[in-house]
Structure formats: C-alpha cells, structure tokens
Amino acid sequence: MQAIAAAPAVPALVTPALVTQQNMQAQTAPARPAGPLASGKRDAVGEPVARFFSATQLAALHRLCELLMPPMGGNPGAIEAGVPEFLDFHVGQSPADRQQMYRSGLELLNSRSAAKFGKAFAALDATQADAIIRPLLVLVPWQFELPKEPGARFMAAAHDDIRVATRNSREWTQAAIAAGRRPVGAQLYFFPVDPVYKG
Amino acid sequence: MPKQEFDVLIVGSGHSGGMAAQVLTQKGISCLMLDAGPEVNLATNRVSKNPWELPYRGMNKPGRLPHVVQANEFNANQWVDEKEIPYTHDPASPYNWVRVRMLGGRSLFWGRQSFRMSDWEFKSLDKEGVGDNWPISHADLDPFYSKVEGIFRVSGRKEGKAHFPDGNFLDADYGPDSTTVKKITEIAQGRGYLVSKIRASNGRNGQASSVNLLLPEAMATGKLQIVPNAIVRELTVDKNTGKVNGANFLDRHSKQELHVKARVVVLAAGSLESVRLLMNSGLANSSGMLGRYIIDQLYGVQVVASVPEARGGSAAEGLMGGTALLPRFRNLQKGEKNNFSKGYGMMIASGGAAQPGFFADYGESLQKKLDFHSGACMTASIYGERLPRFENHVRINKLVKDAWGIPVLHAEVKDSANEHNMAKDAADTAEDMLKAAGWDILSKTDKFHPPGYSIHEVGGARMGDDPKKSVLNKWNQSHDVKNLFQVDGGCFVTCGWQNTTLTMMALAMRSAEYLAEQMKTGVI
Numbered sequence: 001m002q003a004i005a006a007a008p009a010v011p012a013l014v015t016p017a018l019v020t021q022q023n024m025q026a027q028t029a030p031a032r033p034a035g036p037l038a039s040g041k042r043d044a045v046g047e048p049v050a051r052f053f054s055a056t057q058l059a060a061l062h063r064l065c066e067l068l069m070p071p072m073g074g075n076p077g078a079i080e081a082g083v084p085e086f087l088d089f090h091v092g093q094s095p096a097d098r099q100q101m102y103r104s105g106l107e108l109l110n111s112r113s114a115a116k117f118g119k120a121f122a123a124l125d126a127t128q129a130d131a132i133i134r135p136l137l138v139l140v141p142w143q144f145e146l147p148k149e150p151g152a153r154f155m156a157a158a159h160d161d162i163r164v165a166t167r168n169s170r171e172w173t174q175a176a177i178a179a180g181r182r183p184v185g186a187q188l189y190f191f192p193v194d195p196v197y198k199g
Numbered sequence: 200m201p202k203q204e205f206d207v208l209i210v211g212s213g214h215s216g217g218m219a220a221q222v223l224t225q226k227g228i229s230c231l232m233l234d235a236g237p238e239v240n241l242a243t244n245r246v247s248k249n250p251w252e253l254p255y256r257g258m259n260k261p262g263r264l265p266h267v268v269q270a271n272e273f274n275a276n277q278w279v280d281e282k283e284i285p286y287t288h289d290p291a292s293p294y295n296w297v298r299v300r301m302l303g304g305r306s307l308f309w310g311r312q313s314f315r316m317s318d319w320e321f322k323s324l325d326k327e328g329v330g331d332n333w334p335i336s337h338a339d340l341d342p343f344y345s346k347v348e349g350i351f352r353v354s355g356r357k358e359g360k361a362h363f364p365d366g367n368f369l370d371a372d373y374g375p376d377s378t379t380v381k382k383i384t385e386i387a388q389g390r391g392y393l394v395s396k397i398r399a400s401n402g403r404n405g406q407a408s409s410v411n412l413l414l415p416e417a418m419a420t421g422k423l424q425i426v427p428n429a430i431v432r433e434l435t436v437d438k439n440t441g442k443v444n445g446a447n448f449l450d451r452h453s454k455q456e457l458h459v460k461a462r463v464v465v466l467a468a469g470s471l472e473s474v475r476l477l478m479n480s481g482l483a484n485s486s487g488m489l490g491r492y493i494i495d496q497l498y499g500v501q502v503v504a505s506v507p508e509a510r511g512g513s514a515a516e517g518l519m520g521g522t523a524l525l526p527r528f529r530n531l532q533k534g535e536k537n538n539f540s541k542g543y544g545m546m547i548a549s550g551g552a553a554q555p556g557f558f559a560d561y562g563e564s565l566q567k568k569l570d571f572h573s574g575a576c577m578t579a580s581i582y583g584e585r586l587p588r589f590e591n592h593v594r595i596n597k598l599v600k601d602a603w604g605i606p607v608l609h610a611e612v613k614d615s616a617n618e619h620n621m622a623k624d625a626a627d628t629a630e631d632m633l634k635a636a637g638w639d640i641l642s643k644t645d646k647f648h649p650p651g652y653s654i655h656e657v658g659g660a661r662m663g664d665d666p667k668k669s670v671l672n673k674w675n676q677s678h679d680v681k682n683l684f685q686v687d688g689g690c691f692v693t694c695g696w697q698n699t700t701l702t703m704m705a706l707a708m709r710s711a712e713y714l715a716e717q718m719k720t721g722v723i
C-alpha cells in the first residue's frame with residue numbers, strides 16, 4: 001500500500017535525470033554546418049524512371065544516343081550521362097508537337113530498320129545503323145529552324161538535344177574535374193523574382 | 200485624404216524613364232515613377248550553378264517563353280512570363296517580343312553596344328527616298344548624344360564619317376588587330392567599305408543600367424519617389440481640359456486599383472507597352488497612326504569560314520582573335536543600284552568554333568571535325584535595317600487579357616521582299632569577302648529571325664511635324680494631349696542598322712529638358 005501510495009499519481013513525463021542529460025546534449029551538440037543541411041543532389045542519388053516512350057521507342061533512343069554521342073576524349077557518352085532517360089522526361093513534359101516529332105522519329109528508325117534489316121533499330125550493328133542514320137542527317141546552317149522534312153527534322157532535333165543533354169550532365173562535369181579540366185557550362189542562375197502573391 | 204499631386208508621373212524605369220527622371224529631378228521637378236516590376240538585387244538574386252543542378256538540365260522547361268529565343272533555363276526568370284502577360288499574333292507571322300518587368304527594365308541585361316544614328320536614318324526620305332524624315336537631324340541630337348555618352352562612358356574609335364557619327368568617347372583599347380582581322384579589313388576597305396570597331400557603354404562597376412547610372416542621381420535630388428510593382432492600367436483625363444491628370448494603377452500582388460494625380464505624364468514603358476497603354480486609355484490617336492510603323496532590326500544572317508592556317512589548333516600567335524565592324528555600306532553612294540533599300544552593318548569575329556549543324560555527321564567523326572575547326576572560324580553576322588511600313592502594326596486584342604485584366608496587344612508585323620533581298624545580299628557579300636581572304640566557307644545562311652527578335656522594337660508612336668501623320672511632335676510630346684510625352688523608342692521614324700538605345704536615351708534627355716523648360720515658363 002505504502003509503495004502504491006508513494007507512487008506518483010501521474011508519472012512525470014520527463015525525469016529530472018533525463019532533463020539534465022538532454023540539456024547537456026544540447027550544449028555539446030555539433031554546431032549546424034555552414035552550408036545547407038539538404039545538399040544532396042537528385043542526379044547523384046536517383047535513377048531516372050522512364051515513363052513517356054514505349055519500350056521499343058526507348059530502346060531505339062538508347063541506340064541512337066550510343067551512336068550519336070559515344071564516350072570521347074575522356075568524356076562520358078550520352079548513355080553514361082543518362083540521356084535517354086532524361087529525354088524521356090524532357091520530351092514527356094513538352095508541347096504535343098515535340099512529343100509527336102520524337103515518337104514518330106523513333107518509330108521511323110524502327111520501321112526503316114525492319115524494312116532494311118528485318119530487326120529493330122536497337123538491334124542494329126554500327127554499320128547497319130549508319131545506313132539508317134545518314135540519310136536523315138542534313139546540314140543545319142540556321143540552327144533556329146529545324147529542317148522541314150519530318151525524318152530530318154527529328155534527327156536534327158534529337159542530335160542537338162542528345163549532345164546538349166550529355167554536355168550538361170553531372171557526369172560530364174565530374175569527368176572534367178577528374179581530368180583536371182575546368183568544367184564548362186556553369187552560369188549565373190536567376191532566381192524567380194518576388195512571385196505574384198497567389199493568396 | 201487627398202493625396203499629393205506630382206509634377207510629373209513617369210511610367211517605366213528603364214533607360215528612357217531613368218533618363219527622364221534624372222533630367223527632370225535635377226531641374227527641381229517633383230516626379231513619381233511607377234514601374235510594373237519589383238526592385239531586384241542582381242548581386243543576391245543570381246548564383247552560379249551547373250546546368251545539371253537545374254530541373255531541366257539547363258535545357259529550358261519545354262514550352263516556356265516560346266518567343267524569347269534568348270531565354271535559357273538559367274535566365275528564364277528574368278523575362279516577362281508570356282502566360283502572365285501574353286500577346287497575340289497570327290501563327291504564320293510570328294513576332295518575338297522580349298520584355299523585362301523589373302526596376303531598371305532591360306537596362307539590367309542589355310549588351311551595351313552604343314552607336315549613334317546618322318542623317319541617313321534621320322533624313323531617310325531626303326537622302327534615299329525611303330520611308331519618312333524625322334523632324335530632327337543628327338545635329339539636333341548631337342549635344343544630347345554627347346551627354347549620354349558621358350554618363351554611360353561610351354568607348355569607341357573615331358572615324359570622321361557622317362554615316363557613322365563619332366561621339367564623346369572614352370579611349371578604347373582594342374589592342375593590335377590579329378592577322379585575320381587585318382586581312383578582312385584590307386579586303387573590305389578595298390571594296391570601299393569603312394571598317395571600324397564596336398562602340399560600347401562601359402558604365403560603372405560592370406553595369407550600365409538605369410539603376411546604377413540614372414536613378415541614384417535622381418534620388419539624390421530628393422525629388423523622386425519610385426513605387427515598384429505598380430502596373431499602370433490607363434491614363435486618366437480631365438474632362439474639362441482634355442489633358443491627362445494622372446493614372447490608374449494596379450498593385451502587382453493584390454491587384455487593388457489606385458489612382459495617382461500628376462500635372463504631366465511621361466510614358467517610358469518600352470515602345471510597345473507605352474503604345475498599349477495609350478490605346479487602352481483611348482488617347483493620342485487623332486492621326487490614326489498609333490501602333491503603326493513598328494520596326495526593328497534584322498538579325499540572324501550568318502556566314503562562317505575556316506582559316507586553314509588555324510586548323511587543328513595550329514594557329515600561330517596573333518593569327519586569330521578580335522572583331523571588325525563594318526558600319527552600313529550599302530546604298531550610300533548616289534546611283535548605287537541594289538534590289539533593296541537601306542542597308543546593314545556587319546560584324547566579323549575571328550576565332551570562333553564551328554557548330555555541329557555545319558556537318559552532316561555524328562559521333563567521333565563529327566567531334567574530330569569540330570575539334571579541327573575549333574578556334575579557326577571567322578563568323579560574319581549582320582545588323583539589318585528593316586523598313587518602316589504602315590501595315591506593320593500593333594492593336595489591342597480585346598478578347599485576351601493579362602493576369603491583371605488588362606487587354607493585350609496583337610502584333611501584325613511582316614517582312615517584305617526588301618528584307619529578304621537585303622539578307623541575301625548580306626550573306627553573298629560576307630561569303631565573297633571571306634572567300635577572297637582564302638578561307639573555306641563552312642556554313643552560310645540568309646535566313647533571319649522574326650520581327651522583334653533584335654529587342655530593338657521601335658515605332659508605334661512616331662514623331663513628326665504633321666499631326667495628321669504622326670503621334671508625337673519633335674519633342675516627344677503628344678500632338679493631341681500637350682501634357683503627355685512618350686520618351687521611349689515609340690517615337691522612332693526609322694530604326695537604322697544601329698542598336699537603338701543610345702538614341703532613345705538622347706531623345707529622352709532632349710525631351711525632358713524641353714519639358715522642364717516648358718514647365719518653368721508655365722507653358723505646360
């Protein structure tokens with residue numbers, strides 16, 4: 001009884017001993033780092049998930065990336081830079097005409113490959129693929145307007161996108177740093193300005 | 200509580216509004232400046248980033264800013280959001296309107312090339328039988344050009360040529376010409392073309408904007424109040440006198456509408472925004488010319504050649520580098536016959552790179568070609584003068600409103616055979632000169648960007664002596680409403696091949712001095 005009576009009706013949530021321990025922890029806790037706490041980089045931790053292109057379209061894009069922008073001069077190629085998956089995302093976010101241009105361009109690669117070699121573009125060796133790619137490559141002296149012919153249009157756009165997405169990748173920067181070269185491409189980013197109050 | 204009536208309301212804080220504010224306040228006139236955008240600290244609002252740190256790997260959010268070719272994912276936030284403040288055009292006749300809404304406007308980001316216009320532009324009709332004359336000549340503007348050049352610290356090389364007037368220049372150290380620049384200079388001079396150098400505003404501390412060169416001086420007088428985030432919807436008019444007496448503006452955030460009173464209104468919202476404002480206010484258009492004769496320059500024609508001795512990284516020191524500027528050289532001589540009027544300037548830059556699109560190739564084979572020509576390229580590009588035409592106009596599209604409920608502009612601006620023939624001549628001429636130097640042409644195009652792309656859009660409220668044919672008089676004052684001025688590029692009668700901003704500022708200064716005088720003597 002006595003023991004029961006001695007027990008507090010409501011147990012103290014925090015014992016005095018614990019409070020002391022917590023205070024001490026607070027006093028000795030490491031100082032907050034100077035930089036941001038959340039400094040992890042999206043591309044460094046995550047694998048992109050492709051959602052836009054069909055499996056056969058994505059396979060064709062993969063092969064196209066391999067061929068148009070292979071690893072060169074110590075720099076990663078488009079595959080190492082995750083370009084097919086990036087373009088799946090980027091084209092997937094684009095206006096309908098760009099989406100259509102890409103989809104039908106990749107289908108064109110597959111249909112011409114099937115007609116000429118009896119297999120998908122992704123399965124072609126480099127010489128076979130060259131026979132499909134070359135006729136679609138045209139000079140683009142005026143870089144602000146794509147060629148009119150749909151196949152050439154797709155090839156010009158995809159070629160440019162693949163090159164830029166590769167050079168703009170984290171892997172490209174890392175390779176430059178590893179080789180003691182100054183990484184290119186960094187620019188001043190302009191933050192959104194005092195956005196309109198949306199309530 | 201009745202609010203203060205200001206002497207002058209200035210709408211817009213860019214090069215032209217800033218210049219008007221500086222002159223007026225220094226003459227003791229109290230000014231209120233309203234700008235639609237916020238004040239932005241460029242030092243803290245920008246940070247260096249790698250492209251892959253941005254959501255779209257530096258490749259732009261697809262579909263954002265379809266008309267701003269200059270936009271990329273790094274700078275996308277500095278331009279006006281086209282969804283927030285749209286404008287319309289026929290899809291077959293694109294118009295690229297490149298806008299900034301921030302304190303300082305486009306002066307925060309301009310390229311600073313600073314050329315005077317000459318009497319070949321101011322007296323176009325007399326000299327060439329093309330377009331119309333301005334009611335002023337270079338001699339009228341000369342003292343104002345000189346003062347603006349002083350403030351903006353323009354550097355340049357004097358040439359003593361009437362079609363490329365010299366100015367009040369700081370000495371520019373262009374360094375010795377490289378061998379390739381010397382060679383192209385000889386070839387151009389051999390054809391009778393003047394070869395000069397870029398003239399540029401140096402400004403101070405790396406900036407040549409309204410916010411560092413004009414507005415601080417105006418603020419120091421104690422006569423200027425600036426209200427940011429204040430979108431002027433329309434000017435208001437005293438029914439008894441027909442004069443403007445202020446403006447209604449909207450708070451950018453809350454959209455609350457307020458009225459401000461002023462004895463005089465000076466519009467400096469950028470050529471087309473000022474015209475839009477006048478149209479939405481139903482003012483200054485007894486001539487029917489408001490919104491007409493929209494002009495800008497023709498950019499995009501490009502010819503690239505490769506210098507054999509510089510290929511494969513083998514350029515000897517002093518072979519490559521630097522630029523040559525050829526001020527307009529076509530149609531300056533009496534009796535010269537071309538299949539186009541007016542002319543173009545040409546810039547030839549030494550030491551650039553080839554573009555992938557110059558070769559129908561890919562993979563390692565393409566990369567070898569790019570590496571081989573890297574640093575060995577000579578690139579010629581042009582600044583062409585478009586003709587002013589009545590049909591090229593903007594009007595209000597009542598069916599479309601911006602995020603603040605203000606009707607937007609519809610642009611109907613097209614090129615004619617003159618522009619296409621000029622572009623072809625420019626490409627052929629550049630090719631010819633580069634070939635004559637013994638260099639191999641890698642790429643040639645006579646295509647060019649749609650109107651507006653040069654970001655030198657002018658006209659829409661052109662100046663003139665005849666109130667039936669012009670919106671403003673020679674002092675940038677409305678013919679119809681005497682206490683209303685527009686001091687941006689709206690007043691231009693021709694656009695010249697020269698970048699337009701130096702001329703805009705000289706005109707704004709001249710107009711503000713006139714206005715101050717008129718206010719002092721009580722005429723206004």
Ligand SMILES: Cc1cc2nc3c(=O)[nH]c(=O)nc-3n(C[C@H](O)[C@H](O)[C@H](O)COP(=O)(O)OP(=O)(O)OC[C@H]3O[C@@H](n4cnc5c(N)ncnc54)[C@H](O)[C@@H]3O)c2cc1C
Binds near residue numbers: 688
């Ligand atoms: C990238 C770039 C490079 C350039 N390079 C050159 C060059 O090398 N040489 C050259 O001569 N020119 C160049 N220009 C063009 C030059 O910047 C413009 O000609 C000049 O800045 C126009 O000045 P402005 O004051 O008339 O208009 P703006 O600078 O456009 O200023 C207008 C101001 O009005 C405000 N405003 C608009 N509507 C309203 C409204 N309804 N109510 C209140 N405020 C309003 C805006 O917020 C803005 O601040 C360049 C421009 C850019 C963007």
